[in-house]
Amino acid sequence: MNKGQPIGIVAGDSRPDTFVFSVNPSYIPPLYDYVYVELEEVPPGEAEPRKVKVIAQIRSIRRVGIGLSPEHPWPVLKNLSMPHGNDTIVAVAKVLGYKWKERIYYPRRAPPVGSWVYLADDRLLEDFYSVEEERRLWIGYLVSRPTVKAYLDVEGLKRHMAIIAATGAGKTWTSxxxxxxxxxxxxxxxxxxxxxxxxxxxxxxxxxxxxxxxRVIVLKGRKDQEGDILYRVSVVDLSEDELATIAGLPSRATRIRAVIGGAKKVATQLAKLLGKPALAGLKGIRNVIGCAIDAVEIAKSQSRKLEDYTVQ
Known part of the structure; x- marks a missing residue:
C-alpha cells in the first residue's frame, strides 16, 4: 500500500474518545494496530484551531454481511452463490490523543463523519510515545510495532503505580x-x-x-537464603506490643500478650544482673516463658498453688 493512502473512512458513531470507520478492503489492518485522523482542534495556549493528527488504536474489527444474515436458514444459505468479499469491514478505534509541543492531549471534538483514516507510520508513533531522555524509562517495544520503543515518564511514578496482571503475565520481569x-x-x-x-x-x-x-544489595532473612547481608531485628529495642505483633498475636489476645510482655521484662532484668545481654534476646524470653510453664506444671503435680513458690 502506498504511503499516505487512506485505509478507511469514519462512518457511523464518532465521539471524542472513539470512532467507527469502514475499512478499505484492499488493506485490512490487524487488531491493535495504530491509525490516525486529521482534526481541527484548539490546543492549549492557542487561540486558533490547528490541524492535528489524532492517534487511535484499533480495538475491534468485524465483517458485516451484505444480503446475508444469521436469520437466513442453512438450506437457503448453502445453495446461494455469493462471491467472496461481498461484505463490509467495520473497525472501532480508541482515541489515544494528539501531541502538541511535547505533550499529549485528548481532543474535545469528535472526528467528522467522512474523515479519512490513515495508518500511523512508525515515525509518527515514535514521536507520539517519545519522552525527554532525562525522564524516560524504556520498558520495551509496542506489540503491534516491534520496532517502536515504548517509554514511561518517570514523572508519572512519583505518587502511586500498580502492575496488575494474571499469573505468568510478566509482572516481576516488568518490575x-x-x-x-x-x-x-x-x-x-x-x-x-x-x-x-x-x-x-x-x-x-x-x-x-x-x-x-x-549498587544492588540483597538482604536476607535467614543464613541459608541467597543474599549479601543478613537482616536482623533487635528484640531488645522492640516494645512489648511490637514483639507480640511480630509473633502474629491478635490485639484481643490480651493475656498472651501480657505473658510475652512480662517475660521480656524478666529476661531484660536477668541480662542486666548477670551482665549477659544475649539473655534479653528472643531465646532468653522463650526460656523465661518455658521456666514459668515448668513451674506451673510442677505446682500442679504437687497439688500446690504457684503463689506458694513466691519469694517473700
Whole structure:
C-alpha cells in the first residue's frame, strides 16, 4: 500500500474518545494496530484551531454481511452463490490523543463523519510515545510495532503505580526492567520481596555495567537464603506490643500478650544482673516463658498453688 493512502473512512458513531470507520478492503489492518485522523482542534495556549493528527488504536474489527444474515436458514444459505468479499469491514478505534509541543492531549471534538483514516507510520508513533531522555524509562517495544520503543515518564511514578496482571503475565520481569531503568537515573529503590522473586536482579543488573552491580544489595532473612547481608531485628529495642505483633498475636489476645510482655521484662532484668545481654534476646524470653510453664506444671503435680513458690 502506498504511503499516505487512506485505509478507511469514519462512518457511523464518532465521539471524542472513539470512532467507527469502514475499512478499505484492499488493506485490512490487524487488531491493535495504530491509525490516525486529521482534526481541527484548539490546543492549549492557542487561540486558533490547528490541524492535528489524532492517534487511535484499533480495538475491534468485524465483517458485516451484505444480503446475508444469521436469520437466513442453512438450506437457503448453502445453495446461494455469493462471491467472496461481498461484505463490509467495520473497525472501532480508541482515541489515544494528539501531541502538541511535547505533550499529549485528548481532543474535545469528535472526528467528522467522512474523515479519512490513515495508518500511523512508525515515525509518527515514535514521536507520539517519545519522552525527554532525562525522564524516560524504556520498558520495551509496542506489540503491534516491534520496532517502536515504548517509554514511561518517570514523572508519572512519583505518587502511586500498580502492575496488575494474571499469573505468568510478566509482572516481576516488568518490575525488574523498571528498577533497572530507575537505577540508570540514579534512583534508590527498596524492594520488599517475601517470595524471593527479585534476588536474581543483581545478576541481571550486571549487563548494565559493573558500576551498577555494587549498587544492588540483597538482604536476607535467614543464613541459608541467597543474599549479601543478613537482616536482623533487635528484640531488645522492640516494645512489648511490637514483639507480640511480630509473633502474629491478635490485639484481643490480651493475656498472651501480657505473658510475652512480662517475660521480656524478666529476661531484660536477668541480662542486666548477670551482665549477659544475649539473655534479653528472643531465646532468653522463650526460656523465661518455658521456666514459668515448668513451674506451673510442677505446682500442679504437687497439688500446690504457684503463689506458694513466691519469694517473700
Amino acid at each position: 525488574i526492567v523498571l528498577i533497572e531503568e530507575l537505577l540508570k537515573k540514579g534512583a534508590t529503590v527498596l524492594v520488599l520481596d517475601p517470595h524471593g522473586e527479585y534476588v536474581a536482579i543483581k545478576k541481571s543488573v550486571a549487563r548494565l555495567g559493573s558500576e551498577y552491580v555494587n
